[in-house]
Amino acid sequence: MQEDHWLWHMYDTIKGSDYLGDQDAIEFMCRKAPELVYELEHFGMPFDRNSDGTIYQRPFGGHTQNFGQNPVQRACAAADRTGHALLHTLYQRNIREQCQFFVEWMAIDLIRDREGAVVGLVALEMETGEVVLFQSKAVILATGGAGRIYHSSTNAYINTGDGLGMAARAGIPLEDMEFWQFHPTGVAGAGILITEGVRGEGGILLNSLGERFMERYAPTMKDLASRDVVSRAMDQEIKEGRGVGPEKDHVLLKLDHLGEEVIHKRLPGIREIAIKFASVDPVREPIPVLPTCHYQMGGVPTNYYGQ
Missing domain, CATH: 3.90.700.10 (Succinate dehydrogenase/fumarate reductase flavoprotein, catalytic domain)
Structure with missing residues (x-):
């Protein structure tokens, strides 16, 4: 495969964000990316392979060598179903770690204590209509965005901004919503x-x-x-x-x-x-x-x- 470097990756990412991205986060992502790809491989991610056994990579938009000089093969791929393969790999890893899933439940609102810390959430069991309080030490929002507000969208029908609404109703500010x-x-x-x-x-x-x-x-x-x-x-x-x-x-x-x-x-x-x-x-x-x-x-x- 072609020569690549995390600094070139970082340059492409910062330039692609029109210099508005969090450069500390971008550096962290680009430095850590290779080892995380290998971690996914060890989890069982079915990447395509080159003839020498290395992971197959393809060029994506904005991927360059030598700070913008020419395209480079950077994106590790599993045919054209990389996201689908990644989802199933991580799901199987969750099963291995015996994570508990609440299927067909919908989170409604975050709960904050008097100091403002998020200590849980309220959720609805969609089958019965029961409203349940979940107490937790930490809450991770992984709900996606609100792309379904557009008529033409690649987003799933669930991407209607519900997680952002939960944060806003809890008094948590939202940023860069215009982008x-x-x-x-x-x-x-x-x-x-x-x-x-x-x-x-x-x-x-x-x-x-x-x-x-x-x-x-x-x-x-x-x-x-x-x-x-x-x-x-x-x-x-x-x-x-x-x-x-x-x-x-x-x-x-x-x-x-x-x-x-x-x-x-x-x-x-x-x-x-x-x-x-x-x-x-x-x-x-x-x-x-x-x-x-x-x-x-x-x-x-x-x-x-x-x-």
Whole structure:
């Protein structure tokens, strides 16, 4: 694989955040990332492998060598289902540690004592309607954001901001709520995510003229520029009349040139999604895509100690 360094990773992350990210947290993440990948591997994460047995990596948007000089293969991958594989790996680890799950329960409100410390929460058992008090030494909010407020969104239907609401009602401030990340490649009309790994494997974006327009907006990184750059470029192409379709409201993601073998091996889930939600087979024709709401950047203020 290509040479990489945590300092290059840190540079890309800070630059990608337009210098608004918490640089202490970014440094911690980039320094620790390699050993955490190995920890996941030991947990049983089924990463793809290179011929020499090392973990397969692919370039994602904004990943560069030598402080922005050229793209680099950085993202460790399990075909195009890395998140799905990660979820199941961590779930199995929780089972091994005998964690107790409360399935089909919904947390409603945090409970704070007179000093302001969070000491538990109120939850609803959805089957019976029973309201229960949970007392705890610590509460970790892992509810996701509120991406479902957008019509076109990659988020699950549960992402309606309930965790943020719990924090706000408990008097905990929220920060950076105005910042939203739009992923460049959601299926037009559905919002279903087409992973960045498609462009990492060599997929390209085309306008109605058949132009690879990212060469104009980001001559070095092209289709692997950061998500905000690619999303703005796509929006600009559509606004200037170079969109595709009857309404000229999307662009095309072309990957048929990769060949059926590569798509079957590296992007099997994407082919399934394209056939099911866009009625196209990417082995033969491009996928209609447009920017779609992906990630809420703001939330409860925290630091890399988890405080």
